[in-house]
Amino acid sequence: MADKMSFEQSLGRLDEIVRHLEKGDLPLSDSLALFEEGTSLLASCSAMLDEAEQKVVKLRKGADRSPEELPFTDEA
């Protein structure tokens, strides 16, 4: 589940979870479930940061005007 979420979505959910936990008005079993969800979101966010590799492409207008991606070669 968490893998399908974007970083931004995961972060938003994480924020929600932490606020909920901090309110402390949940049954213990719900708190535990949230805590586990938060822990796995944290892990997946960290993994996304660790594994991210910058992609750079150059865009060209294709024959039908639609964009075509080309590798960007350093011209400096």
Next chain:
Amino acid sequence: MERRTLTVTELNAYVKDLLGQDPALMNVCVRGELSNYKIYPSGHHYFTLKDQESSLKCVMFRGSASKLRYRPENGMGVTATGRLEVYVRDGVYQLICTSLMPEGMGDLQVAFEQLKAKLSEEGLFDRAHKKPLPEMPGRIAIITSSAGAAVHDMIRILGRRWPMSKVILLPVRVQGVEAPPEIAGAIRYANEFQVADLIITGRGGGSLEDLWAFNDERVARAIYASQIPVISAVGHEPDVTISDYVADRRASTPSNAAEIAVPDQQEMREALESYGIRSRQAMEKSLRVAAQRLDALRNKRVLTEPGAFLDSRRLDLDRLRDRLLASEERQLAEKRQRFVKLGASLDAMSPLRVLSRGYALATGREGKPLRSVRGLAKGDEITVRFQDGQAACRVEQVQEGEERYGR
């Protein structure tokens, strides 16, 4: 010397030739104030240059006029360059102006101020129109030259801060007459095909001339029309362009644009860590609170003295049973009463009750009730029933007709 009479045309043509031979008048620079400025549908510009005491008619033909980068206005101090020429038909001379430079400021500066005032008037710089930038853009379009330091600085900084964003370069010229339509076209293209969540457009520093494309009205309008938020990143810190005013966000340099565009992963890791700490602390606190509640429950009577708890429940049960029985009895009494009432009304309908009021019932053979005297004859034997018994009788006389009751 013989004096020859000339035609008007001949004289005007002669003066034209004479003036035409003076090299000083072939390329003259004259300073004055613009007045009576008119642009004809032909594209030629007509105006008068004047100072305190004198005035000079001027014309700027379409070719030269199209090179003007600002809009000449009446009252503006200018220096006009051109050649003096006689207009033979009217016998007047005028300056054929090839260039018209504003005094005090450069023409680009004037053009900049004019466009800024115009677009500001139109609302292109309004705060209300500015779109918020996405916090973590998945795709960033960079519209600039694919050569030059600017693009490399941006790619490097974006990669260091937030490698999750894909960088999409739309290469354009950023200098020269082709630059404005290319930049504006790329902004429109990025929108048409939704190639990015954020656009950065700009270039490294240079002279006002070098940055001119970003002071172009077409570029300004393309930025204004963009549905994708735009960061303008032109030149060095003090350079401000029209693009900067109209963009959703102004960056002081291209590198600064890259910093504005994405979060910093280092800060993000710290934020994640703090989320981790907070959620652990909150969880620990919940567990502590739960443990305390458990202790409190343990000390309650139901757990410490389960026998007493059961006794009190037993009492409750007895009370409930009493109430139930009482309610059943009440219902039974009500039913009984209804039964008695019904019996009474049945009794009222009984034929025996009728007999008790003094009526008698005559029956014939086989015990059939006699409803009529017809069919009876003297000597017939009938039975008459009373309330308390019956009598066997014989008919003495039959009389028809009288005493009919009802039907």
